[in-house]
Amino acid sequence: xxxxxxxxxxxxxxxxxxxxxxxxxxxxxxxxxxxxxxxxxxxxxxxxxxxxxxxxxxxxxxxxxxxxxxxxxxxxxxxxxxxxxxxxxxxxxxxxxxxxxxxxxxxxxxxxxxxxxxxxxxxxxxxxxxxxxxxxxxxxxxxxxxxxxx
Numbered sequence: 450x451x452x453x454x455x456x457x458x459x460x461x462x463x464x465x466x467x468x469x470x471x472x473x474x475x476x477x478x479x480x481x482x483x484x485x486x487x488x489x490x491x492x493x494x495x496x497x498x499x500x501x502x503x504x505x506x507x508x509x510x511x512x513x514x515x516x517x518x519x520x521x522x523x524x525x526x527x528x529x530x531x532x533x534x535x536x537x538x539x540x541x542x543x544x545x546x547x548x549x550x551x552x553x554x555x556x557x558x559x560x561x562x563x564x565x566x567x568x569x570x571x572x573x574x575x576x577x578x579x580x581x582x583x584x585x586x587x588x589x590x591x592x593x594x595x596x597x598x599x
Contacts, residue, residue, distance in 0.1 A: 477497050
């Protein structure tokens with residue numbers, strides 16, 4: 450039984466940056482989960498971590514992830530977004546899951562008016578997640594530069 454397993458009222462979760470693994474069954478059966486933000490230090494996504502998360506349309510998997518259990522997204526229709534050449538892209542290809550590279554999401558944003566309402570909603574979520582990541586990386590970069598300078 451995972452930490453949030455069966456929590457049907459959970460709609461959004463932001464995992465700590467320091468978390469290195471999403472344990473087995475962690476969000477299993479969270480049927481209302483729509484948004485998950487994974488930390489940049491994440492290395493592993495466990496078995497059935499998101500099993501049955503039927504409203505989880507998309508998830509950005511950071512480039513730091515090295516291992517994704519083959520049953521991590523069982524029972525979902527999730528689109529995986531990530532960096533080209535990453536573990537996320539290989540996992541998606543091996544398991545017949547749609548993969549979108551962050552670069553493609555940004556390119557598609559310019560053609561939003563030609564998309565259906567559902568597709569616009571999907572890309573809007575992806576853009577928000579990618580934007581959050583860019584802001585985070587910018588803040589971390591500034592912090593590191595300040596620490597190195599002083």
